[in-house]
Amino acid sequence: MTTTIVDATSVPWVNGAEVYASMEPAFRDNLGGSPDRVEELLSKYSMRTLWIDPVTTRRIDHVRTDPGYLDLCEAYHDSVEECFFLSGSVELTAEGDFQAGDYFWRPPGWVHMARSPEGFEGILMMEGESPSDGSGRVSRVIRPDSDAGCNPIREGEQSIGPRGYVRRAEARHMVWRRHDDSVTALGSAELTSKVLSSNAVTAAASVLVAVPAGCSTQIAPSDRERFLISTTGTITVDGHDLEPCSLVHVPPGAAAPTLSTDDGAELLVKVGAVA
Incomplete structure (x- = not known):
């Protein structure tokens, strides 16, 4: 397997009916309204698909909504x-108000809906089938309003998953720490980072990593799958200049690319369990 580079500027934005067509049937058939209301909802929702795996249903999307977006x-x-x-900014019931630099990791089963009077933009990730993270296939199951903030399908430790229920991590208020590269294997001692979520059993993690200006690193091979998604700044990967929201996928055991930045950049790094 080889590394895949997805340049965000080459990925089209889609809206409305095109978004609907890209959804898993178990998701799109449960949006919770009449066809007219679903059409109105999706007219305020745009996305660029950075990664999709039809086998596991995992997907990583760069999404944005217009002001007035409200789940049905x-x-x-x-x-x-x-x-x-x-x-x-966006409000998620039972999870709070989110702004730029905030993050959540939600285990399966927790009932929620989104409303955004202002509109928002983010990197939205559905894990799909991943037994080590307690994750099933992508779906959407409608629940009554009274279930908001509850988990009707799992109890106790099973309800929070192996990373805990990261309801709202205000990463913008976290300090940058010297990066522990033992899991991410990015190959540089110059990095700093903020751990957003981490699997207590497998050490799989989602980490925000700051790459300083002028840094160049040969990413090390790893027995873990890795996704690198740029969130700010321009990065150069094996000679490709990539703007924010571009994605690099490095499969387990693959030859890893070189990464550099002239002016500094931040990356959202997703690392899986050992293959």
Whole structure:
């Protein structure tokens, strides 16, 4: 397997019916309204698909909504969902108000809905089938409003998953720490980072990493799958200049690329369990 580079500038924005067509049937058939209301909802939702795996249903999307976006009902997913917010603001029931630099990791089963009077932008990730993270296939299951903030399908430790329920991590208020590269294997001692979520059993993690200006690193090979998603600044990967929200996928055991930045950049790094 080889490294894949996805230049965000080459990925089209899609809206409305095109978004609907890209969804898993178990998700799109449960948006919670009449066809007219679903059409109105999706007219305020745009995305660029950075990664999609039809086998596991995992997907990573760069999403943005227009002002006035409002989900049609409360619901839960059978998949882990996580998001890193880039701009704007959104309220998630039972989880709070999110702004740029905030993050959540939600285990399957937790009931929620989104409303955004201002509109927001973020990197939205559905894990899909991943037994080590307690995640099932991407779906959407409608629930009554009274279930908001509850988990009707799992109890106790099973309800929070192996990373805990990261309801709202205000990463913008976290300090940058010297980066521990033992899991991410990015190959540089110059990095700093903020750990957003981490699997207590496998050490799989989502980490925000700051790459300082002038840094160049040969990413090390690893027995873990890695996704590197740029959130700010321009990065150069094996000679490709990539703008924010570009993605680099490095499979387990693959020859890893070189990464550099002239002016500094930040990366959202997703690392899986040992293959």
